Amino acid sequence: MAETPGAKVRIAVLREALPGEGRVALVPESVKKLSASAEVMVESGAGVVAGASDADYTAAGAGISKDRNGLLASADVWPVVNRPPAEDFAKLKRGAAIIGFLRPLDEPAALQPLYANGLTAFSMELMPRTTRAQSMDALSSMATLAGYKAVLLAAERLNRLFPLMMTAAGTAPPARVMVLGAGVAGLQAIATSRRLGAVVEAYDVRAAAGEQVRSLGAKFLEVDLGGIATEDSGGYARELTPEALDRGKVLIAEHARTNDVVIATAQVPGKRAPLLITKEAVDGMRPGSIIVDLAGASGGNCALSKPGEAYEYNGVTLMAPLNLAASVPVHASQFYSRNVTAFLGLIVQGGALKFDLGDDIVAASCVALQGANVNPRLGGTAPGK
Ligand code: NAD
Numbered sequence: 001m002a003e004t005p006g007a008k009v010r011i012a013v014l015r016e017a018l019p020g021e022g023r024v025a026l027v028p029e030s031v032k033k034l035s036a037s038a039e040v041m042v043e044s045g046a047g048v049v050a051g052a053s054d055a056d057y058t059a060a061g062a063g064i065s066k067d068r069n070g071l072l073a074s075a076d077v078w079p080v081v082n083r084p085p086a087e088d089f090a091k092l093k094r095g096a097a098i099i100g101f102l103r104p105l106d107e108p109a110a111l112q113p114l115y116a117n118g119l120t121a122f123s124m125e126l127m128p129r130t131t132r133a134q135s136m137d138a139l140s141s142m143a144t145l146a147g148y149k150a151v152l153l154a155a156e157r158l159n160r161l162f163p164l165m166m167t168a169a170g171t172a173p174p175a176r177v178m179v180l181g182a183g184v185a186g187l188q189a190i191a192t193s194r195r196l197g198a199v200v201e202a203y204d205v206r207a208a209a210g211e212q213v214r215s216l217g218a219k220f221l222e223v224d225l226g227g228i229a230t231e232d233s234g235g236y237a238r239e240l241t242p243e244a245l246d247r248g249k250v251l252i253a254e255h256a257r258t259n260d261v262v263i264a265t266a267q268v269p270g271k272r273a274p275l276l277i278t279k280e281a282v283d284g285m286r287p288g289s290i291i292v293d294l295a296g297a298s299g300g301n302c303a304l305s306k307p308g309e310a311y312e313y314n315g316v317t318l319m320a321p322l323n324l325a326a327s328v329p330v331h332a333s334q335f336y337s338r339n340v341t342a343f344l345g346l347i348v349q350g351g352a353l354k355f356d357l358g359d360d361i362v363a364a365s366c367v368a369l370q371g372a373n374v375n376p377r378l379g380g381t382a383p384g385k
Pocket of ligand 1: 131133143
């Protein structure tokens, strides 16, 4: 887009198409921030579930429209939470940019319409985990909320108390919680369980997680994995060998017997989630116990999980909620909107769009540049390489 004095980038904010999705990509606070360099148009009602009315958007300087297709046709930038339905891509101008959770590693084929329609797209999942990109790290923002909410789900369903309670009628011991995967969601699940008074233990393949687990007052479960590398250069866990995975499974099955709740959050980016809780481990759990599997979207950490469902198996409740962050739409939208706005600061400059692939954050997150796959992680070639 050529830079013209006084010109502004047109940003469209639409109601999310996914059923049950109440989050909105930009909240009024962000619209206000962006108004110096952008004209923001909002679909009427887009923010209602997230606590933002049309009047709030208008007060922040946005325009409101009921014409969804018109908004798409005139947008330069379309920030979204979830990847929109394929048919919406064809409604955008060629060269328009989409930013959101586009699932490029899990579902690369779904990006084809972006290429076919000459669009530019940035994936929030691919923001590098660097200090400079921290304000744009939407995976962490959403994982924090999911970790918190998973514990509340378990506490609500559990047939006993979470905290130690001493009463004239007797003493109830605290609930026991085991957390699998001590990344962003897992650490928040540990912190929330501790705040509710549970006794917590946690397992992760990254040795670095041990210190963080202990600092939250939980016990770190260690397994001898034979000295193999468990972490990649980006700080993420690697996919383990079957032997190493088995050692974890044995420890988990042993500890599952004595815990009331298991919160499973283990993931390996771009791969199926590691299967950590076997059917035999669930068979060994006490009736009334609860498993909340947050890895359902990538296949689940528990062999018996049914993604998106909650059911009982031999008295054990298995839950694998798929979009827990969306169950706290106000704060999820606030955090996500701040992440997106920080990223927009990199690509909206002087009222114009500028895609500088020399910037490591822009390059890492770009999955399409005017219809071209420029991302080596997706089999593309970076320009000039
Ligand atoms: P994630 O969602 O990919 O995985 C969740 C957890 O599962 C991770 O801790 C991982 O080690 C663990 N895991 C994977 N395979 C496992 C297995 N077989 N058994 C047990 N545990 C397994 O990761 P995440 O939560 O997004 O974050 C991963 C890392 O990135 C952490 O070190 C986190 O602190 C770091 N991080 C850094 C920044 C930053 O520096 N800006 C931001 C966010 C996260």
